[in-house]
Amino acid sequence: xxxxxxxxxxxxxxxxYSVAVADAFVEAYKKSHPKDEVKVLDLxxxxxxxxxxxxxxxxxxxxxxxxxxxxxxxxxxxxVAVIEEFKNADKYxxxxxxxxxxxxxxxxxxxxxxxxxxxxxxxDSAGNYKGLVTGKPVFVVTHAGVSIQPGRRLRRSxxxxxxxx
Ligand SMILES: Cc1cc2nc3c(=O)[nH]c(=O)nc-3n(C[C@H](O)[C@H](O)[C@H](O)COP(=O)(O)O)c2cc1C
Numbered sequence: 001x002x003x004x005x006x007x008x009x010x011x012x013x014x015x016x017y018s019v020a021v022a023d024a025f026v027e028a029y030k031k032s033h034p035k036d037e038v039k040v041l042d043l044x045x046x047x048x049x050x051x052x053x054x055x056x057x058x059x060x061x062x063x064x065x066x067x068x069x070x071x072x073x074x075x076x077x078x079x080v081a082v083i084e085e086f087k088n089a090d091k092y093x094x095x096x097x098x099x100x101x102x103x104x105x106x107x108x109x110x111x112x113x114x115x116x117x118x119x120x121x122x123x124d125s126a127g128n129y130k131g132l133v134t135g136k137p138v139f140v141v142t143h144a145g146v147s148i149q150p151g152r153r154l155r156r157s158x159x160x161x162x163x164x165x
Pocket of ligand 1: 143145
């Protein structure tokens with residue numbers, strides 16, 4: 001039995017194109033993998049811990065091999081809980097809108113939480129980075145308001161022609 005983590009990075013619920021496609025994929029996946037566990041993480045509803053001064057200090061303490069203060073320990077436990085949920089999955093589905101030519105801030109916050117030394121990556125003495133979450137398939141559905149093609153002007157994507165959403 002595999003565990004699939006489905007991360008929704010659009011707040012637009014039933015109006016979201018990326019969520020609509022990812023939902024369809026996940027529903028088909030459930031039918032073809034009835035024994036698998038599917039967990040949905042809506043990043044705009046989840047109680048993600050802030051990656052603030054205390055959390056950042058906790059990160060640097062780890063990188064410099066120093067012990068955490070009590071406040072850093074508490075903040076770091078929340079970070080580790082999010083990472084454990086992420087690493088516990090065997091497969092991932094992401095629904096990701098384009099926001100300002102990038103990703104929505106809640107997904108960036110999620111990445112800032114889960115990308116941590118010793119937990120999801122390591123750096124050796126020569127400065128080489130190595131990922132610790134490997135060999136797991138990821139399916140990403142993304143949607144943008146315009147289609148971007150090399151050497152051509154920006155065009156509205158077909159789905160935006162009927163802006164009922
Ligand atoms: C805050 C915000 C920023 C956006 N920035 C872009 C952008 O840079 N480029 C683009 O093509 N569309 C942009 N859009 C439009 C969305 O990508 C588009 O509505 C897409 O359908 C959103 O995905 P969703 O339907 O899954 O929510 C933006 C929308 C929002 C709300």
